[in-house]
């Protein structure tokens with residue numbers, strides 16, 4: 449594993465995300481569910497280094513367990529590099545080195561961040577200059593969460609989650625993340641939600657209910673008001689994620705007991721995101737959770753999307 453990076457490598461950093469709000473509607477013919485979501489990019493990062501090469505190769509290391517990360521075409525960053533090369537008619541290859549800071553299979557879009565970072569890094573390495581609009585198109589083809597990792601900040605996601613509208617978010621939100629050694633499969637969690645709903649419950653986008661982000665969520669973000677955001681955070685996937693995972697419910701309950709304002713499962717889980725009133729309280733919540741033997745991280749959002757670093 450080469451930890452050293454040559455000076456001709458391009459370094460791109462892309463953030464993980466929390467879904468502050470995630471409403472899930474019905475499943476469409478393409479297998480994807482209609483979403484009304486609000487993403488916030490947080491200060492937990494994937495670093496991708498693109499080295500000149502004649503072939504397409506990949507290595508992965510990091511602060512989190514990377515044992516389950518594939519280094520072949522199953523890896524979304526590898527697919528991103530090849531898709532860009534094919535689209536732009538590039539004949540060169542790339543050696544990608546990924547340093548992972550976002551938990552694997554954690555519901556925080558780490559793989560999507562890798563793909564977004566790989567697009568930006570290879571675009572710079574090869575001088576393809578596709579521009580933001582084309583990169584967004586390629587990102588959406590790679591996965592529903594990839595466009596947001598390019599974009600960063602705070603944004604509303606419609607469609608499969610890939611139709612983005614920037615949302616105003618003032619100030620800084622402090623989050624404590626409780627990560628989990630045992631990941632969850634996103635398709636499985638969506639499937640479990642469908643199964644739970646098959647027992648008679650209305651879908652969120654069935655009339656008279658509509659699949660929209662509540663105005664209160666957007667107002668709280670715009671005001672930079674964690675107290676106002678806390679009671680309106682919501683995740684339709686949470687029930688499916690905590691099903692059979694009492695550890696997640698305990699992490700949510702302990703987070704509140706230690707001083708967080710509110711907690712939700714991030715995306716399809718199992719990472720738990722606890723919103724705190726300020727950074728000092730977040731530090732306390734993090735320490736208390738660590739003292740119970742959990743892995744807890746203090747992050748903040750919103751932060752920028754995928755960008756080239758010097």
Ligand code: C5P
Pocket residue numbers: 479480481482483590591592593607608609634635636638
């Ligand atoms: O696009 P991505 O690879 O992140 O999605 C992983 C899986 O999550 C999809 O194959 C699908 O099963 C599920 N998904 C969904 N509806 C969405 C986003 C993801 O059903 N809007």
